[in-house]
Amino acid sequence: MPDFTREQQHGGRVAGVDEVGRGPLAGPVVAAAVVFGAGVPDDLAAVIDDSKKLKPAVREAIAARLPDVPGIEIGLGAASASEIDTLNIHHAAHLAMQRAVARLPRLPDYVLVDGNKLPSFGCRAEALVGGDALSLSIAAASIMAKVVRDRIMARLDVRWPAYGWDRNSGYGTVVHRAALSSAGVTPHHRKTFGTVRRQIEHLAMEGRA
Template identity: 85%
Template sequence: MPDFTREQNHGGRVAGVDEVGRGPLAGPVVAAAVVFSAGVPDDLAAIMDDSKKLKPAVREAIAARLPSVAGVEIGIGAASTQEVDALNIHNAAHLAMQRAVARLPRLPDHVLVDGNKLPAFGCSAQAIVGGDGLSLSIAAASIVAKVVRDRIMARLGARWPDYDWQRNAGYGTAAHRQALGAAGISPHHRKTFGTVRRQVAAGQTEKQA
């Protein structure tokens, strides 16, 4: 389980940063930055983990509670489907993380990032492989980013029901791939990604809303 050791060892205002949505065929990549300037309540620390390991209801409950925790600061950033295609997913994910940190009330003293590469934040930063399972701040950021992105995809799914985004969040499930073949490409599909790229190369045009 993640803990608060890295934040305490550094001192000051430490932001945990993570992104969600590198792999899907559709939708934005979303990042969050979370600062626990007054520490993490014990009962919250006991249930937080890498968002991928938590049930949706637990993620939702944690995300709903975080804004009311004393001393918590949250910033959310995203990079659009068009930015993913223009910049590549690696650079778009970094852009989303930079935007998340920029939307904190003020620049943190230090940033902990899940992964092995660091965007430029304008302050000291550290990349931690598997950080969402090691740092409570990063775990919180992963939860917030996941909840926000899932909500975005559910809203998009209501407008584009062929692809079942409410359930697959834009990932390339068998049903999603079949829908791409049957219904075509939406404006929210990443045209540089796998199945979508091949359909574009084959001459498939984009559906209109």
């Protein structure tokens, strides 16, 4: 389970940053930055974990509670599918992280990022491989980013229901791939991703692009 050791070691306002949505075929990549300015309540620390390990209802419950934690600061950022196609997913994910940190009330003293590479934040920062299993701030950021992105995909599903985005969050499930063939490519698809790119090429060959 993650803990608050690294935040306490650095002192000051330490932001944990994580992103979700590198792998899907559609939708934005979303990042969150979380600063626990007054520490983490014990009962909340006991349930915060890497978002991938938590059931959706647990993630939602934690995300609903986080804004009410005394001293907390939360920033959210995203990069769209078109920005992913322009920049590539790696640079778009870094852009989303930078936007999340920029939306905090003020620049933190230190940033802990899940991963092995660092974007520039304008302050000291550290990359932690598997950081969402080590740092409570990063784990909380992973939860916020996951919940927000899932909500975005559920809203997009209302307009484009064929792809099952309310269930697969834009990942390349059987339903999603079948819909690409039958319903085509939407503005929210990542056109440089292999499965989508091949479908665009196929439609172009048939004169339907």
